[in-house]
Amino acid sequence: MPSSLHSAATRLLCRRLVDARKAAGMTQTAAAGALGWPQPRLSDIERRQRRIDIIELLAIARVYRRPLSYFVDDLPIN
Secondary structure: OOOHHHOHHHHHHHHHHHHHHHHOOOOHHHHHHHHOOOHHHHHHHHOOOOOOOHHHHHHHHHHHOOOHHHHHOOOOOO
């Protein structure tokens, strides 16, 4: 079974994460600082090197001022 890190849903989610961060006018460093995370953690999530859990996703949604639905609606889950 292929890793979920390489799934179409994860690719789309990570694209939405990057787009939302950029739309918020934030660099990875600024976003990570607002989240209280080290910058490599956010980088690894955006590059699909690390899974994101729901609590992390909620925190990101708040910092980027997006509803959770922005990130998860219509993901191609099998």
